[in-house]
Amino acid sequence: MQPRNMSMSGVVDLAAVKAAGEAKAKAEQARAEAARQGGSAAVPPSALVIDVDEAGFERDILQRSAEVPVVIDFWAEWCEPCKQLGPLLERLAAEYNGRFLLAKIDVDANQMLMQQFGIQGIPAVFAVVAGQALPLFQGAAPEQQIRETLDQLIQVAEERFGLTGIAVDADAADARPAAPVAGPYDALLEAAVVALDSGDLAGAVQAYKNVLAEAPGHPEAKLGLAQAELLRRVQDMDPAQVRKDAAEKPADVTAQIAAADLDLVGGHVEDAFGRLVETARVTVGEDRNAARVRLLELFEVVGPEDPRVTKARSALARVLY
Numbered sequence: 375m376q377p378r379n380m381s382m383s384g385v386v387d388l389a390a391v392k393a394a395g396e397a398k399a400k401a402e403q404a405r406a407e408a409a410r411q412g413g414s415a416a417v418p419p420s421a422l423v424i425d426v427d428e429a430g431f432e433r434d435i436l437q438r439s440a441e442v443p444v445v446i447d448f449w450a451e452w453c454e455p456c457k458q459l460g461p462l463l464e465r466l467a468a469e470y471n472g473r474f475l476l477a478k479i480d481v482d483a484n485q486m487l488m489q490q491f492g493i494q495g496i497p498a499v500f501a502v503v504a505g506q507a508l509p510l511f512q513g514a515a516p517e518q519q520i521r522e523t524l525d526q527l528i529q530v531a532e533e534r535f536g537l538t539g540i541a542v543d544a545d546a547a548d549a550r551p552a553a554p555v556a557g558p559y560d561a562l563l564e565a566a567v568v569a570l571d572s573g574d575l576a577g578a579v580q581a582y583k584n585v586l587a588e589a590p591g592h593p594e595a596k597l598g599l600a601q602a603e604l605l606r607r608v609q610d611m612d613p614a615q616v617r618k619d620a621a622e623k624p625a626d627v628t629a630q631i632a633a634a635d636l637d638l639v640g641g642h643v644e645d646a647f648g649r650l651v652e653t654a655r656v657t658v659g660e661d662r663n664a665a666r667v668r669l670l671e672l673f674e675v676v677g678p679e680d681p682r683v684t685k686a687r688s689a690l691a692r693v694l695y
Contacts, residue, residue: 416543422467426477428484429590435477439502442540443474443531445510445524448488448498450481451678452687455514456497462517463499466524472542473528474501482670482687485663495695501527504535559585559592566598575606600674608635620649627653627661631668638672646672647686655693666690 426434426446435444447463449456460478467476481488481496491500491507499510510523531537562585569577582599585592613636619626620633630653637646650669654662669690673683 416541417472418543419468419471422472422542423464423476423478426479427590428486431487435502436505438475439505440537442472442537443527444502445474445476445527446491446500446502447476447478448481448491448493448496448500449478450496450687450691452684452691453496459497459499459514462520466520470524470528471539473539474524475540503527503531503537559589559595563594563598566595566602570602570605575602575609578602579606596674597677600671603671604635604639604675607632608639611636625653625656627657627664631665634668634672638675643676643680643682644686647682647689651686651689651693654690662694666694 424434435446438444445463445467447456447460449460463476467474479487481493491498495512497514498512501508501510510527511520515523528539562581566578566581566585569575569581579599579602582595582602585595586599589595611632616629616632616636619629623629630649634646634649634653637643637649647669650665650672653665654669657665669686673686676683
């Protein structure tokens with residue numbers, strides 16, 4: 375689907391937003407509570423751009439929108455216009471210095487949020503102000519147009535809701551939140567490896583999940599979990615029967631997903647990806663979504679930087695959009 379502009383009139387006319395008065399009251403209450411607790415501390419510049427998922431949506435977007443407008447960039451790795459718009463929005467977030475917060479949501483990993491916002495194509499940019507969501511624009515819009523939209527958003531957020539932004543500590547430019555390190559999770563990761571070596575795939579899966587429960591972005595645990603789950607899925611398969619079912623039932627999503635798993639375990643990466651892309655093309659509804667989800671899981675096994683993943687993402691995008 376080609377990017378298209380969305381109406382920006384909603385940015386100017388927030389009076390038409392339902393429950394705007396209630397949202398303003400909640401924003402004022404949240405600021406008053408923050409003041410009683412000593413006020414919000416200044417944040418480093420790096421905290422002006424955050425990655426958000428479904429689990430953190432309420433905390434990172436809805437709650438934060440009571441103190442600062444939150445601009446949401448819906449994007450995906452395979453989306454070429456997203457690669458133009460994303461860096462621009464990040465640069466503007468730094469330039470506006472706390473007048474708005476930029477939240478980035480990967481639509482491939484957060485389909486529920488994509489549906490809740492009614493996203494039909496990406497990149498798509500929304501804002502949340504005092505808990506109220508509104509569309510800004512869709513597609514890689516010109517920088518001047520984006521600046522004008524942000525200026526309108528900030529003006530309305532301040533005039534109607536009293537949101538003046540968040541303080542930024544310029545001296546904390548390098549004070550980024552510490553990335554997850556292996557140290558605290560060495561024992562769990564070692565337990566996963568031992569379980570894999572002994573053939574205890576269920577134990578390995580649980581060990582990796584234990585790490586991710588504490589550090590959701592831990593790269594080694596994410597990769598290990600994807601690989602362990604794949605191995606667990608294929609360990610009791612009858613390869614001949616799986617191949618037979620897949621050949622006889624080209625539109626059967628369950629048969630094709632099983633065959634794709636076997637393809638990947640056997641090192642036939644492009645065959646696995648191509649099989650699921652084709653399955654997504656010839657199916658609809660829940661079956662199509664099941665093929666899409668499994669394909670994304672297999673991307674995790676191979677790694678997002680692999681050119682075969684990039685190629686398959688583009689192929690999937692053409693089928694879905």
